[in-house]
Amino acid sequence: MLRLLKIEWNKIFYYKATRTFTILYFLILVVIGVILGNIKPEIGGIKLNIAKLGTFDFPEIWQNITYLVAIAKIFIAVIIITNITNEYSNRTLKQNLIDGMSKKEFLSSKVMVNVIFALLSSVFVFGIALVLGKIFSSSGENPMKNVEFVVYYFLKLNLFFSICLFLAIWLRKTAFAFLGLIVLWMGEGAITLVEVLTRAWIGTGLENINPEAFNYTSYLPLNVSSNLIKAPRINPEGFVMGGTIFGIRETEISYVIAALIYMLIFTGLSYWLLKKRDL
Amino acid sequence: MENVLEIKNLTKKFGRLTAVNDLSFSVEKGNVYGLLGPNGSGKSTTLGMILNVINPTEGSWYWFGKKSDVESLKRIGAIIEHPNFYPYLSAEKNLEITAMIKGAPFSKIEEKLEIVGLLERKKDKFRTFSLGMKQRLAIAAAMLNDPEVLILDEPTNGLDPQGIISIRNIIQKIAAGGTTIILASHLLDEVEKVCSHVVILEKGKTLYSGRVDEMSASFGYFEVAAANNEILLNALHEISGFEKISNEGTHLKAILNRDMASEDLNRTLFEKGIVLNHLVKRKESLETQFLQITQNKN
Numbered sequence: 316m317l318r319l320l321k322i323e324w325n326k327i328f329y330y331k332a333t334r335t336f337t338i339l340y341f342l343i344l345v346v347i348g349v350i351l352g353n354i355k356p357e358i359g360g361i362k363l364n365i366a367k368l369g370t371f372d373f374p375e376i377w378q379n380i381t382y383l384v385a386i387a388k389i390f391i392a393v394i395i396i397t398n399i400t401n402e403y404s405n406r407t408l409k410q411n412l413i414d415g416m417s418k419k420e421f422l423s424s425k426v427m428v429n430v431i432f433a434l435l436s437s438v439f440v441f442g443i444a445l446v447l448g449k450i451f452s453s454s455g456e457n458p459m460k461n462v463e464f465v466v467y468y469f470l471k472l473n474l475f476f477s478i479c480l481f482l483a484i485w486l487r488k489t490a491f492a493f494l495g496l497i498v499l500w501m502g503e504g505a506i507t508l509v510e511v512l513t514r515a516w517i518g519t520g521l522e523n524i525n526p527e528a529f530n531y532t533s534y535l536p537l538n539v540s541s542n543l544i545k546a547p548r549i550n551p552e553g554f555v556m557g558g559t560i561f562g563i564r565e566t567e568i569s570y571v572i573a574a575l576i577y578m579l580i581f582t583g584l585s586y587w588l589l590k591k592r593d594l
Numbered sequence: 595m596e597n598v599l600e601i602k603n604l605t606k607k608f609g610r611l612t613a614v615n616d617l618s619f620s621v622e623k624g625n626v627y628g629l630l631g632p633n634g635s636g637k638s639t640t641l642g643m644i645l646n647v648i649n650p651t652e653g654s655w656y657w658f659g660k661k662s663d664v665e666s667l668k669r670i671g672a673i674i675e676h677p678n679f680y681p682y683l684s685a686e687k688n689l690e691i692t693a694m695i696k697g698a699p700f701s702k703i704e705e706k707l708e709i710v711g712l713l714e715r716k717k718d719k720f721r722t723f724s725l726g727m728k729q730r731l732a733i734a735a736a737m738l739n740d741p742e743v744l745i746l747d748e749p750t751n752g753l754d755p756q757g758i759i760s761i762r763n764i765i766q767k768i769a770a771g772g773t774t775i776i777l778a779s780h781l782l783d784e785v786e787k788v789c790s791h792v793v794i795l796e797k798g799k800t801l802y803s804g805r806v807d808e809m810s811a812s813f814g815y816f817e818v819a820a821a822n823n824e825i826l827l828n829a830l831h832e833i834s835g836f837e838k839i840s841n842e843g844t845h846l847k848a849i850l851n852r853d854m855a856s857e858d859l860n861r862t863l864f865e866k867g868i869v870l871n872h873l874v875k876r877k878e879s880l881e882t883q884f885l886q887i888t889q890n891k892n
Contacts, residue, residue: 318694321694322691322694322695325683325687325690325691325694326680326683326691329682329683329684329687330680330682330683331682332682401680405678405679405680405681406678407678407679407680409647409674409678410674410678410679410692411691411695412645412646412647413645413646413647413667413672413674414667414668414672414692414695414696414735415664415665415667415668415670415695415696415697416664416695417664420664590649591649593642593647593648593649594642594647594648
């Protein structure tokens with residue numbers, strides 16, 4: 316296993332582009348944390364202090380931060396996808412196999428890279444949220460309450476990366492893999508919309524759609540990813556009362572299970588493609 | 595003799611196209627084998643299958659007497675088509691990856707770079723290399739684990755004469771060390787120069803498999819001319835020992851079906867009152883033999 320990681324290290328770290336993006340990614344995570352603690356935007360003449368809105372209060376901070384920084388995962392998606400598509404365009408996958416690496420080893424090394432990126436990101440995010448919370452939290456809650464959002468974040472990244480892995484192996488070209496991601500994203504959006512509208516039309520009527528209602532389409536891969544960490548609940552009354560405006564929205568266990576199943580499916584499909592295809 | 599590789603009834607179909615058709619042959623230890631055939635005859639597909647990158651439709655093969663597995667590949671060094679490396683990595687980093695895959699010690703890297711003459715360039719990125727240097731690096735990579743078998747697919751393709759000579763020298767040096775070599779090529783000349791055995795492929799079928807020097811039982815042919823070729827032609831027909839006599843314009847070509855010395859032919863014709871102004875005895879080149887074999891089977 317260590318051998319496979321060392322091989323991947325050579326492939327990723329000694330490539331200037333991926334090295335730069337990796338470093339940049341972790342810097343961005345830290346910078347987001349620093350900026351969040353310091354910006355005081357002015358909206359309509361009223362100075363808003365993000366830190367004072369209860370953004371960084373335990374336990375809400377765990378959801379707020381993991382929800383916010385999840386977008387940065389696209390950086391790692393670029394690295395993961397190019398790292399794999401390069402193996403096709405440089406024909407090094409073929410050479411690796413000829414040199415005696417098995418297809419299983421090849422896939423494991425790529426999966427390990429995904430897990431490590433997800434793990435490092437989670438550690439960073441955990442650290443940032445903890446520090447921000449220690450500085451700004453005024454709630455007096457136990458800091459470790461709702462820390463499971465970091466675990467959801469870890470899962471969310473792994474799910475997303477396994478989708479990237481599959482698309483990269485399937486489509487073999489960087490541009491197409493990203494196009495695949497966009498198609499999946501828009502496709503899921505369209506299907507979700509159809510379901511929501513149809514249900515409303517049959518049931519409650521189009522004018523009063525219940526956003527909390529159950530939808531099968533919530534279990535499509537990217538929807539599962541966004542449902543792992545939902546947008547924090549915002550209640551303006553809380554703010555008026557002088558407290559926090561954010562509230563925790565729990566993640567249902569069914570999304571955790573769905574994420575794990577999808578990860579298995581995408582990794583399995585990747586392996587099947589590798590096995591089946593001639594190089 | 596110990597068989598390093600045994601291929602049995604190997605077949606590969608790409609849709610309707612049969613790239614390799616029921617191919618069987620075996621490779622003995624210590625010999626240099628040529629896999630000869632025109633472009634598209636199934637050479638690379640065959641090598642791809644025995645190297646685990648192409649899934650066979652049917653058939654089986656055995657490396658070192660065992661059903662192929664990843665471990666046996668680590669005892670083989672192979673270069674397929676053109677050199678495949680990470681363009682953004684230095685020669686050294688690239689070889690580190692190969693060494694880690696094959697389980698060879700890093701100390702081999704310098705040693706092999708030295709052999710192919712790339713030691714001074716080890717810190718340079720692969721993409722800055724010329725084709726000849728890339729090909730040499732590929733040989734260094736293939737030699738990293740001191741393989742028992744070396745597989746080369748068109749190793750001199752696209753190289754300049756100097757590059758070709760340098761690659762051939764390296765191959766001959768490796769062969770002299772007792773390494774079994776399988777060399778795929780469409781260049782007969784190359785196979786003739788380097789190989790002891792040859793397997794000729796065409797459209798995925800084996801046409802010939804055996805020693806290079808036993809490839810053709812041909813005795814060669816004469817090129818003759820006289821003042822009057824008509825009379826010469828008639829005279830040649832009276833002499834036994836020719837398989838075919840044809841008029842090539844300025845001279846006649848008489849293909850032998852038994853051994854005959856030039857002086858014997860000259861004497862016989864002189865006795866018949868014909869004086870030759872041109873007499874050459876030739877052996878078919880491997881190229882013509884190859885064409886003959888290909889044509890006979892069609």
